[in-house]
Amino acid sequence: MKAVLCKAHGLPDSLVLEEIDSLIPDAGEVVISVKACGVNFPDTLIIQGKYQFKPAMPFSPGGEVAGVVKLVGAGVTHVKIGDAVIAFTGWGGYAEEAKCAAAQVIPMPPGTPFPLAASFTLAYGTSYHALKDRAQVKPGETLLVLGAAGGVGLAACEIGAAMGARVIAAASTNDKLAICKLHGATDIINYAEENLRERINELTNKRGVDVVYDPVGGSYSEPALRAMAWKGRYLVVGFAAGEIPNIPLNLTLLKGSAIMGVFWGGFIKNEPKLSATNMQELIAMMASGKLKPLISATYPLARAADALNEVMARRVVGKVVLTT
Numbered sequence: 001m002k003a004v005l006c007k008a009h010g011l012p013d014s015l016v017l018e019e020i021d022s023l024i025p026d027a028g029e030v031v032i033s034v035k036a037c038g039v040n041f042p043d044t045l046i047i048q049g050k051y052q053f054k055p056a057m058p059f060s061p062g063g064e065v066a067g068v069v070k071l072v073g074a075g076v077t078h079v080k081i082g083d084a085v086i087a088f089t090g091w092g093g094y095a096e097e098a099k100c101a102a103a104q105v106i107p108m109p110p111g112t113p114f115p116l117a118a119s120f121t122l123a124y125g126t127s128y129h130a131l132k133d134r135a136q137v138k139p140g141e142t143l144l145v146l147g148a149a150g151g152v153g154l155a156a157c158e159i160g161a162a163m164g165a166r167v168i169a170a171a172s173t174n175d176k177l178a179i180c181k182l183h184g185a186t187d188i189i190n191y192a193e194e195n196l197r198e199r200i201n202e203l204t205n206k207r208g209v210d211v212v213y214d215p216v217g218g219s220y221s222e223p224a225l226r227a228m229a230w231k232g233r234y235l236v237v238g239f240a241a242g243e244i245p246n247i248p249l250n251l252t253l254l255k256g257s258a259i260m261g262v263f264w265g266g267f268i269k270n271e272p273k274l275s276a277t278n279m280q281e282l283i284a285m286m287a288s289g290k291l292k293p294l295i296s297a298t299y300p301l302a303r304a305a306d307a308l309n310e311v312m313a314r315r316v317v318g319k320v321v322l323t324t
Contacts, residue, residue, distance in 0.1 A: 002324075003095035004304045005058040009049035012308035015061075015094075017301060023099045025073035030102050032085060036118035036298075037093035037322045038064040039307045040151060041215075041240055046091060047308075052265065055091050061308075062093025062322070066108060066117035076102040084108040086117045088125070088268065094304050096324050103272060109283055119151075119293045119319040124282050125275070126237065126264040127155040130213060131163060132278065133267070134260045135233040139164025141210035142229070144200065146220050147240055148185065149176035151319045154294060156213045157184040162290045165211070168203060170196065170220070172314075179317050183294065196220055200227035208255075213237060221245040225257070232257040240314060294318030 003020050023031045043061040045051040069083045079085055079102065086108050089100040108117050131137045143160040147153040148169035160167045161184030169185035171177050177188040189199045200209060200223075208229035214221055218241025225234055225247060232255055252259060268275040285291045297320045299307040307320045 001096040002301060003060045004062075004301055005060055006047045007058045009047065012044070012047065012305035012312070015047065015305050015308075017304075023071075023097045025071050025099060027074040028076060028102055029073040029099055030069055030076060030079060030085075030087070030105050031071040031097055031099045032065060032067040032087055032105070033070045034065045034067040034093060034096055034098050034324050035114035036066050036324070037062045037098075038118045038120075038122060038151075039299075039304075039311055039320045039322060040064070040122050041238060041311055042122075044308055044312050052263070053090060060092050060094040062095070062098070063090050064088055064118055064121040065093040065098050066114040067098070069105075070097065072102070078102065079105055079107060084114075086121055088121050090265065094301060094322060096301075104268075106276075106279060109287055115295055115298055115321045115323060116293055118321050119295050120282070120286065121279075122264065123151040123155040123319060124159065124291065124293070125268075125279060126152050126262065127159050127213070128278050128282055129264050129267050129275075130235045130237060130262040131156065131159055131211070133274070134262055135211045135235055137163050137165050137211055140166070142166045142168065142204060143211045143213060144168045144170060144209040144224060144227075145180075145185070145213045146170050146224060147214075147216040147314075148180045149317045150215065150240065150314070151316070152215050152237060153213070154180065154183050154318050155291075158291050160184060160213075161186075162285060168200070168209065176317055179294065183292070191220060197223040197227045200224070204229070208232060211235065216241045217245050218243040219245070222247060222251075225251050225255075228255050228257050230256050234259045235262050236260065237262045295321055297321075298323050300324075
């Protein structure tokens with residue numbers, strides 16, 4: 001089978017497409033014939049050795065796949081050969097086959113296209129965990145989403161709106177913000193052209209926002225924190241801008257606010273039952289039409305580097321997906 005391999009840490013263009021042996025499941029594992037794999041910002045980090053997990057070389061990036069069960073190991077009962085499934089693999093998805101623990105595999109909703117299923121798990125799982133479990137967003141609260149047009153950002157806009165929040169989307173271009181308006185945002189901020197803190201104060205009559213969802217980091221974090229309401233919750237999701245900001249902690253004292261880390265990979269490892277419940281709730285929300293994942297482009301495996309370069313350059317709106 002063909003697989004995109006990382007043989008040494010580096011940038012996307014260092015990846016190679018090679019023929020390797022087919023996979024065999026151990027007890028409790030599943031091998032999936034991959035039909036589609038989501039491309040996510042953590043993929044750009046894991047190939048550079050900058051992510052929390054560092055797989056042994058060589059490995060394929062790609063943490064979320066959709067496909068058909070090819071083989072099952074001993075003890076696996078909730079899926080069988082031939083079932084269409086979604087899986088969170090962590091890595092290994094940029095290939096024609098992927099292997100993971102059966103607990104990380106769920107049946108795919110009937111009638112769901114494989115690319116759509118593969119674009120759903122990480123972005124929506126992360127955002128739902130952030131807004132439901134960490135911030136505990138309530139109807140009527142105001143949610144600011146930074147990097148709102150990216151995969152997790154757009155998911156946060158949709159989920160926040162579905163939870164009854166007023167969603168303020170912040171992104172770098174008017175075209176991106178127009179997409180955010182179609183996915184749950186009621187107000188928008190172009191932080192390439194507008195002063196972020198001043199615009200937040202204008203939109204909230206200086207009250208501030210209750211929750212900040214931040215997958216960007218960099219220079220936008222501190223002004224967003226300064227524009228929070230009393231008892232606000234600041235969600236640290238990632239650092240797509242590349243810079244981990246230094247936050248003056250006196251701001252949390254003055255605001256009575258909380259800074260909360262959001263690490264979905266750690267969540268599914270430490271709280272598997274709650275994670276499974278969340279995923280079933282998300283699937284139900286998608287089936288009802290409340291959530292509509294946006295796929296802006298698909299690429300074949302041979303162009304995995306192109307897809308990753310688009311993500312690194314922050315040119316992607318919604319998600320991009322690899323197909324086999």
